[in-house]
Amino acid sequence: MSQTRAEQKEQTRRTIIEAAFRLLSAEQSFANLSLREVAREAGIAPTSFYRHFKDMDELGLTLVDEAGLTLRQLMRQARKRIAKGGGSVVRTSVDTFMEFIATNANEFRLLLRERSGTSKAFRLAVQRELQHFIEELSDYIEHKTHANHQNAYFEADALVTLVFNAGAEALDISQSKRELLAEKVIQQLRFVAKGSAALRH
Amino acid sequence: MSQTRAEQKEQTRRTIIEAAFRLLSAEQSFANLSLREVAREAGIAPTSFYRHFKDMDELGLTLVDEAGLTLRQLMRQARKRIAKGGGSVVRTSVDTFMEFIATNANEFRLLLRERSGTSKAFRLAVQRELQHFIEELSDYIEHKTHANHQNAYFEADALVTLVFNAGAEALDISQSKRELLAEKVIQQLRFVAKGSAALRH
DNA sequence: CCAATTAGCGCACACATGTACGCTAAATCT
């Protein structure tokens, strides 16, 4: 045999996940995506869906995890690029993030929307992903500048908020305007970094 | 007669609008609110809805306008309080905004959610409301500090972003934790203001 | 090799939705 049963099942699971991502767009959010639509796109019977996920919520949380993972992997790459010393930390990070928005718009949309969606579990899941970046950045700042913990944390939180928000704006504008947007957010990040340093003690 | 036909119609329209707001909550967004639900809550027949709104989208845009108006009125009051010289500009503004979140949670949720929703018209409508605050604040900064236009604008944009985002966080936490949140955002606003001033020329 | 498990399917059902259509009664207009 070429595949075990478990492998086959896993493959169908992936098909479902990918079908769901494919159906997300500017006009369609996960919230108004039906089980039957996903099954149709995945090429399986509606009832077969249940062999893989308890309900749409379980699928949704999986998607959030996947999107978070993709984003984290990308930012890890960015850190490598930074370590190799190619350009400003801020600019490289922002550029990488903007690249994520451009290439994985629907993954980002999922995070963006479910952050304020109607399911508390979803909101928490997205919050956890963001928290990851905030804490990582906070540690970095604390170590690099010897700021006290709260100062570093507030700074990191502000930075992540501003970048994430800029990502949301990026979704609705043309590629050419995104460069202006990048300039804006970079400048804003500098405000925060500079201000935080100035108010440090 | 006690009411003209036009007055009666306007009154029913208000009933619909208020019914819709009443149905919004942490668990229900405008997007997954049906015409029939709204009609039921308003105490009219589903088909009567059409006498007042072309479709749910038209109602939704009306709600966004209303929510924006409420917020603007509140912030105008805040400015009066500030002009009378009672405490810091930043703190008074943040406190007022947080008060808005607490008293009009569902209005705010509407703005928050539709800002990243599936209807471009909705996203633009919310963006317009935010733009209003950014420009007002930008003018204020430009006048007060003689900053150049872009610097003032970027600063104002960052300030509004941070406050709005803190509002979103406030929705999911207890009243007691909101005070800590207020401290955080106030500190972050100071970072931006200080940093912007330092990078000014 | 036989028994047990299970991924996937088709069928069926009860339910909610948006909205077309035509009516009524009251307000408004001429």
Added chain:
DNA sequence: AGATTTAGCGTACATGTGTGCGCTAATTGG
């Protein structure tokens, strides 16, 4: 006073939904 307009209603229909149930065919385990 008579004609016109219109807010609101009830009925009806086509469509999409989640999910329970029982079957089949194939993989797995003893």
